[in-house]
Amino acid sequence: MSQDTPKIRLKGLRKAFGPKQVLDGVDLDIRAGHSMVILGGSGSGKSVTLKCILGLIPPDEGLIEIDGRDVSRLSRAEREAVNDRIGMLFQNGALFDSLPVWENVCFKLLAQRRISRAKARDKAAEVLAQVGLASSVGDLSPAELSGGMQKRVGLARAIAAEPDIIFFDEPTTGLDPIMGAVIDGLIVDCVKRLGATAVSITHDMASARRIGDDAAMIHRGQIIWRGAAASLGETGNAMVDQFARGEREGPIQMELRK
């Protein structure tokens, strides 16, 4: 793979649910070993984009490449092999409530038989510590956790198998500011230490600047801007700046009124 093949490439990605065109030609390159932040209004199709990349939602049209290979039309076995290297934090956690927290965290390692059940508890404690949770949490059931704790367990589960590509769907929503900063640090660390490619969805601009190398904004089913995450707030693109600053007045508001 050459240096400039993007880790993930989306081209002309389209998806409609019934009459509703959610993705309307999404083009996006995500650089290997970098952290990409995706911004966009609520319901703009950010989660759907991630689920398309994961093969959980079949796109209507368009190309999805991972490491230069088209993954939109894979057999099930090939798809599984691709997903083996991807970690995902779902927006709502999606923890398995029939299993204790430690089994949730080490689920993938156990499924891939990379670890014995005896060792999994220790491994879970180790990963839980990284997300700021005590090892005693491992024995609880997900239903006994607070929302923020569930989010962190979800995060622990996404990174436990040290994947190549990690998707974080709103990793810091529902966390207190300090814990949010800790999680941001953890995401940066995953990218640096594991050399992983991270794609995060967030509504928190401070967090976006902290974790992102690159940023992209999705609006009306298309990527309307991409650039350096550090520039968020003064990108020169009126829509992005309005979004980043959270202003009521601006082009996005105008469009809503129309």
Add this chain to the structure above:
Amino acid sequence: MDRILDPVAAIGRAVIALLRGTGAIALFAAEAISHLVRPPFYGRLFLKAFIEIAWFSLPVVALTAVFTGMVLALQSYTGFARFNAEGAVANVVVLSITRELGPVLAGLMVAGRIGAAFAAEIGTMRVTDQIDALSTLSTNPMKYLVAPRLLAGTLALPLLVIVADTLGVMGGWLIGTQQLGFGSGAYLKATFDFLQVADVVSGLIKAAVFGFVIALMGCWSGYHSGGGAQGVGRATTSAVVASSILILALDYVLTAVLFSR
């Protein structure tokens, strides 16, 4: 006129939906079964489902069977007394129980318990993204969630029916000896004299089919539920209704096939 034909159109639509649904369910079942012969196998999950079906349904099924046996003895005695054929009571009880009522009643009871439980459990997993999460965690959801439950349903129901058969006969025996004046030995002799292996086996085959259908409809409804808590509620209801109707319909078909001599 339109108003009058409305129900007809509705029936037409329902039939088309049924046919389309049947095909999709058949494919779903075939995929799940194909996972039963390919590793990895989830023995722990199979065991859990098996215990949930076989062990925890035991009280309901046992009670249903005993009372059914008792009622059968009473009713058939009343009927046969009119032809002076009271001696046939034991025979009628054992044949009805093993061939029909054991599997059908156990099936219906289990459909209510297990069909609903499977649909609710898997449906909740669907609407909370847990099924999607499975496929991002190197685990095939069909293999993990559906295959073990189908196997457990198919194997557990025959076991329950053996218990139901036994208790049903005992219920008849109880009434026969305590109320109808049969001798204990004579009643049991009459029970086993005419009972054939085929009677019991046919009931067990039915039970296996019913168990498979209950688990299948529970898993299918849950797997395809949508729309939050309401969707899961609908999935649960439709799992129970569909498997109950299928049990009754398949009972007829299986009876026709198994005893078509």
